[in-house]
Amino acid sequence: MSGNSTYEPKTAFTRWLDTRLPIVRLASDSFIDFPTPRNLNYWYTFGGILTVCLMVQIITGIVLAMHYVPNIDYAFASVQRIDRDVNFGWLIRSIHAVGASMFFLAVYMHIFRGLYYGSYKAPREILWILGVVIYLLMMAAAFLGYVLPWGQMSFWGAMVITNLFGALPLVGEPVTQWLWGGFTVGNETLNRFFSLHYLIPFLIAGVVGLHVWALHVPGNNNPTGISVKTSADTLPFHPYYTVKDGFAIVVFLLIFAGFVFYAPDVLGHADNYIEANALVTPAMIVPEWYLLPFYAILRAVPDKLGGVILMFAAIGVLFVLPWLDTSKVRSMRYRPMARWFFGFFVVACLGLGWAGAELPDTKVPVLGAIGVDFLLLGRVLTLYYFAYFLVILPVLGFVEKPTARPASIEDAVLHGDKPAKAGSAGAAPVAQPAE
Amino acid sequence: MTDNNSNPDEGGETRRDFIHIAAAGMAAVGGAAVLWPFIDQMNPAADTLALGTTDVELAQLSPGDEITVMFRSRPHFVRLRTETEVAAARDVNVASLPDRMARNANLEDSAPATDENRSAMSAAIAEGESIDAGLRAALLVTSANCTHLGCVPTVGAGDYDAWFCPCHGSHYDSSGRIRRGPAPENLPVPPMTFISATTLRLG
Numbered sequence: 034m035s036g037n038s039t040y041e042p043k044t045a046f047t048r049w050l051d052t053r054l055p056i057v058r059l060a061s062d063s064f065i066d067f068p069t070p071r072n073l074n075y076w077y078t079f080g081g082i083l084t085v086c087l088m089v090q091i092i093t094g095i096v097l098a099m100h101y102v103p104n105i106d107y108a109f110a111s112v113q114r115i116d117r118d119v120n121f122g123w124l125i126r127s128i129h130a131v132g133a134s135m136f137f138l139a140v141y142m143h144i145f146r147g148l149y150y151g152s153y154k155a156p157r158e159i160l161w162i163l164g165v166v167i168y169l170l171m172m173a174a175a176f177l178g179y180v181l182p183w184g185q186m187s188f189w190g191a192m193v194i195t196n197l198f199g200a201l202p203l204v205g206e207p208v209t210q211w212l213w214g215g216f217t218v219g220n221e222t223l224n225r226f227f228s229l230h231y232l233i234p235f236l237i238a239g240v241v242g243l244h245v246w247a248l249h250v251p252g253n254n255n256p257t258g259i260s261v262k263t264s265a266d267t268l269p270f271h272p273y274y275t276v277k278d279g280f281a282i283v284v285f286l287l288i289f290a291g292f293v294f295y296a297p298d299v300l301g302h303a304d305n306y307i308e309a310n311a312l313v314t315p316a317m318i319v320p321e322w323y324l325l326p327f328y329a330i331l332r333a334v335p336d337k338l339g340g341v342i343l344m345f346a347a348i349g350v351l352f353v354l355p356w357l358d359t360s361k362v363r364s365m366r367y368r369p370m371a372r373w374f375f376g377f378f379v380v381a382c383l384g385l386g387w388a389g390a391e392l393p394d395t396k397v398p399v400l401g402a403i404g405v406d407f408l409l410l411g412r413v414l415t416l417y418y419f420a421y422f423l424v425i426l427p428v429l430g431f432v433e434k435p436t437a438r439p440a441s442i443e444d445a446v447l448h449g450d451k452p453a454k455a456g457s458a459g460a461a462p463v464a465q466p467a468e
Numbered sequence: 469m470t471d472n473n474s475n476p477d478e479g480g481e482t483r484r485d486f487i488h489i490a491a492a493g494m495a496a497v498g499g500a501a502v503l504w505p506f507i508d509q510m511n512p513a514a515d516t517l518a519l520g521t522t523d524v525e526l527a528q529l530s531p532g533d534e535i536t537v538m539f540r541s542r543p544h545f546v547r548l549r550t551e552t553e554v555a556a557a558r559d560v561n562v563a564s565l566p567d568r569m570a571r572n573a574n575l576e577d578s579a580p581a582t583d584e585n586r587s588a589m590s591a592a593i594a595e596g597e598s599i600d601a602g603l604r605a606a607l608l609v610t611s612a613n614c615t616h617l618g619c620v621p622t623v624g625a626g627d628y629d630a631w632f633c634p635c636h637g638s639h640y641d642s643s644g645r646i647r648r649g650p651a652p653e654n655l656p657v658p659p660m661t662f663i664s665a666t667t668l669r670l671g
Binding site for chain 2: 096099114117120121122124125
């Protein structure tokens with residue numbers, strides 16, 4: 034995509050087309066001959082998996098919209114009708130609901146991969162920022178979609194999230210009423226949420242296009258974090274990575290299907306099978322699992338506005354990460370200290386999710402003996418979450434001593450990840466995609 | 469490894485070719501299997517198919533009256549014909565009709581389009597009920613959608629003073645049979661049962 038096209042049209046028609054709309058050339062340069070680092074591992078398959086997730090959500094969503102009625106008097110019943118009466122409606126709705134969870138599962142793998150291998154560093158800052166934009170849009174789409182079935186969790190989730198904006202000084206109340214289109218969450222709210230829920234996935238698809246474009250200019254990062262130097266460092270995308278991605282997609286779809294057919298509701302909340310009731314709030318009001326860490330950060334702050342600001346800052350900090358990490362070394366494979374801090378960061382994110390799922394006053398197992406409840410756990414982990422980005426990564430760049438790195442990707446493939454020994458370059462090429 | 473690389477000089481199939489075809493074939497079968505639910509979901513749903521029956525109260529009708537009732541979401545004409553209309557309808561030679569079939573869900577597909585076969589004489593009668601023979605002969609129930617392109621014909625118009633379809637000029641007689649115009653078939657008669665002396669159940 035960076036100007037060195039290898040595509041040669043072979044028929045009269047493709048030659049004619051290529052001089053008018055080089056679409057086959059674009060596809061060939063992007064997904065067939067595209068030179069890709071030869072050492073990508075399975076963590077690098079989640080981009081393809083996420084593309085599949087987006088397509089599955091859009092296709093099933095369009096189909097569900099053929100049967101769904103966005104009106105507070107009919108929405109809940111229309112979802113029940115999809116499950117019971119529409120041909121294969123049970124299947125299509127399960128795919129859509131489970132698909133949301135699978136989408137987030139894949140995106141978290143994808144994000145942690147990027148954090149570990151330094152995929153956000155120069156020259157890929159725009160690629161990373163576009164990714165964070167997609168993540169934000171995904172959360173918006175997931176929240177809006179969750180409101181549509183008009184069950185108890187839908188209604189009270191919408192109530193709680195829209196009321197967050199009430200924390201804004203001065204404009205809080207008018208902004209909240211503007212979001213509602215009334216004096217509370219109601220039919221107007223449901224209608225606009227349906228409209229926006231339909232729109233956002235197409236915005237995501239557009240930003241994904243930009244994300245792929247921004248990927249194809251500098252090319253893929255790779256587990257060593259070393260830039261591609263020669264063609265010996267790369268393989269054509271097809272068949273090597275189409276097959277590797279394809280295999281990963283099949284395995285992912287097996288897990289996906291396992292949930293769809295055997296536990297379609299296990300990731301959801303039973304209360305959402307009770308129709309929305311504006312007079313009764315469910316005893317346990319929690320978001321879906323993939324939003325729990327942010328919920329824990331929100332609750333960690335005793336001040337309403339402060340909690341809202343910190344929750345948005347938790348995502349906002351990702352936008353500036355490329356300039357917070359001062360290390361010259363991309364991959365944490367060669368950053369002995371950063372690896373530990375990264376490991377703790379993953380644990381902190383999981384811990385925040387746990388804290389978000391439990392009541393604040395509940396004692397944490399084991400740690401409860403010394404008086405640690407989930408509110409305190411959430412506060413400690415929130416502190417670490419922000420420290421990782423704002424203190425640890427900026428400081429590590431100056432104090433950490435990276436380990437020796439291989440001379441090139443080719444060298445890493447042929448002689449392991451140890452640094453190059455003298456005179457070992459230029460081994461015979463092997464037609465074997467490296468793991 | 470060498471076994472897996474096709475060698476153009478040998479011209480034989482390789483193991484890789486087989487894997488290619490097997491994988492692509494499996495993907496095609498899987499794709500087709502996934503496609504079906506997404507096609508089938510647009511077919512009528514179970515609750516739509518389960519749309520039950522419509523009961524028509526006949527006591528409200530005097531000879532010459534006509535009402536339109538909804539049955540399975542579609543309008544149907546229920547007409548209590550006068551003796552003159554019945555006589556005129558019975559006087560027609562079936563062989564001269566554009567459509568010689570009764571088009572009556574209560575009868576065999578091969579039943580001819582006599583007025584007796586078109587009228588409520590073809591309706592089933594619930595056990596233990598006895599229905600006035602004059603009523604059965606005079607009562608006519610048909611679909612109210614023209615068999616040409618589905619418009620609703622106007623009552624008491626056209627060459628036969630029965631039904632005339634304003635969309636493309638189809639003329640129906642007092643038996644609901646097409647006599648002139650583009651419509652290919654007689655107005656179909658729905659399945660029906662007399663569940664009491666004054667109640668006709670469609671469906």
